[in-house]
Amino acid sequence: MADTNSTPILKDDLDIVIPTIRNLDFLEMWRPFFQPYHLIIVQDGDPSKTIRVPDGFDYELYNRNDINRILGSKASCISFKDSACRCFGYLISKKKYIFTIDDDCFVAKDPSGKEINALEQHIKNILTPSTPFFFNTLYDPYREGADFVRGYPFSLREGVPTAVSHGLWLNIPDYDAPTQLVKPMERNTRYVDAVLTVPKATLFPMCGMNLAFNRDLIGPAMYFGLMGDGQPIGRYDDMWAGWCMKVICDHLGFGVKTGLPYIWHSKASNPFTNLRKEYKGIFWQEQIVPFFQTVTLPKDCNTVQKCYIELSKLVREKLSSVDEYFIKLADAMLTWIEAWDELNPSEEATELPKFVSK
Numbered sequence: 229m230a231d232t233n234s235t236p237i238l239k240d241d242l243d244i245v246i247p248t249i250r251n252l253d254f255l256e257m258w259r260p261f262f263q264p265y266h267l268i269i270v271q272d273g274d275p276s277k278t279i280r281v282p283d284g285f286d287y288e289l290y291n292r293n294d295i296n297r298i299l300g301s302k303a304s305c306i307s308f309k310d311s312a313c314r315c316f317g318y319l320i321s322k323k324k325y326i327f328t329i330d331d332d333c334f335v336a337k338d339p340s341g342k343e344i345n346a347l348e349q350h351i352k353n354i355l356t357p358s359t360p361f362f363f364n365t366l367y368d369p370y371r372e373g374a375d376f377v378r379g380y381p382f383s384l385r386e387g388v389p390t391a392v393s394h395g396l397w398l399n400i401p402d403y404d405a406p407t408q409l410v411k412p413m414e415r416n417t418r419y420v421d422a423v424l425t426v427p428k429a430t431l432f433p434m435c436g437m438n439l440a441f442n443r444d445l446i447g448p449a450m451y452f453g454l455m456g457d458g459q460p461i462g463r464y465d466d467m468w469a470g471w472c473m474k475v476i477c478d479h480l481g482f483g484v485k486t487g488l489p490y491i492w493h494s495k496a497s498n499p500f501t502n503l504r505k506e507y508k509g510i511f512w513q514e515q516i517v518p519f520f521q522t523v524t525l526p527k528d529c530n531t532v533q534k535c536y537i538e539l540s541k542l543v544r545e546k547l548s549s550v551d552e553y554f555i556k557l558a559d560a561m562l563t564w565i566e567a568w569d570e571l572n573p574s575e576e577a578t579e580l581p582k583f584v585s586k
């Protein structure tokens with residue numbers, strides 16, 4: 229997909245963020261789609277290890293020493309030894325859009341056998357509106373060959389700006405550890421040719437392995453929560469970000485899409501290791517989800533930062549009884565916003581769009 233003068237669309241407006249602990253040979257398969265774009269590689273784990281990046285890619289690479297040098301004491305909000313470290317890439321980027329992908333995600337094929345340019349589909353999703361206020365039964369009405377169906381209010385057909393595009397996975401699905409343990413051989417072979425808007429007031433489990441978002445619209449809310457080294461849970465970083473992001477999108481009138489594009493997820497991480505990381509989260513989420521479902525943000529929260537700071541207060545107030553970890557997480561959410569505003573001073577706060585219900 230290129231714009232009029234055959235420059236890859238959003239070439240200078242989008243960064244690809246990759247969290248990694250390994251050499252990035254997987255980029256060879258993505259080269260036709262990714263090479264024109266700038267990569268931000270967040271190297272996790274031992275900073276003395278050298279990560280090999282295939283020739284020909286334009287990238288910047290940050291390891292833990294870089295994160296500590298750039299953020300100083302605020303580096304405490306960036307996870308270590310967990311893919312949640314990827315959010316440092318969102319912080320340091322200066323671009324309007326972000327696409328983040330794991331290094332064990334490869335190019336998938338659609339039912340016709342055609343290789344899927346996941347980045348191109350995310351860009352289409354992000355650049356077209358969402359429809360969170362009224363469900364369109366023919367899925368995304370802005371896609372080629374689709375439209376609003378009879379009975380869809382014309383007053384709502386303009387849609388709202390799309391903040392997030394959530395892609396899916398063929399082969400290894402993003403299952404939690406208990407499901408992985410009881411279904412070790414299950415593979416996702418079902419290609420569903422659909423893009424849906426997640427309705428307003430509905431939460432969903434956001435997976436970080438194939439995800440794009442409008443950084444200007446929702447970037448400050450995309451903090452992947454404190455996980456990994458020294459933390460009581462793991463593999464809930466993207467879930468946390470997804471729940472915070474969704475309540476803020478609902479409040480500010482932005483949309484979230486899920487469905488196409490698919491990537492080919494090649495590696496099943498160890499279910500026993502995953503169980504150890506997830507198990508507290510499996511209990512806690514039965515209290516965390518109702519918390520997010522009942523959150524209301526004040527009307528004067530008219531920027532993502534203000535919403536996020538308010539959310540941090542509510543987390544401290546309402547979830548500290550679940551575990552003291554949430555006090556630490558609430559603090560880390562504030563540190564994240566301080567770091568965001570410090571590294572992105574010029575970005576004007578996002579104004580309330582005209583269609584937000586007062």
Ligand SMILES: O=c1ccn([C@@H]2O[C@H](COP(=O)(O)OP(=O)(O)O[C@H]3OC[C@H](O)[C@H](O)[C@H]3O)[C@@H](O)[C@H]2O)c(=O)[nH]1
Nearest residue numbers: 247248249272309310311330331332436437463466497
């Ligand atoms: O300590 C670490 C471990 C891994 N990474 C990088 O994160 C990416 C995901 O790692 P991996 O594919 O090994 O784990 P999965 O279980 O498949 O990941 C899923 O569940 C956890 C997260 O939510 C993740 O987003 C999901 O995809 C990969 O690029 C590793 O190199 C790391 O940075 N630090």
Ligand SMILES: [Mn+2]
Nearest residue numbers: 330332495497
């Ligand atoms: Mn993986």
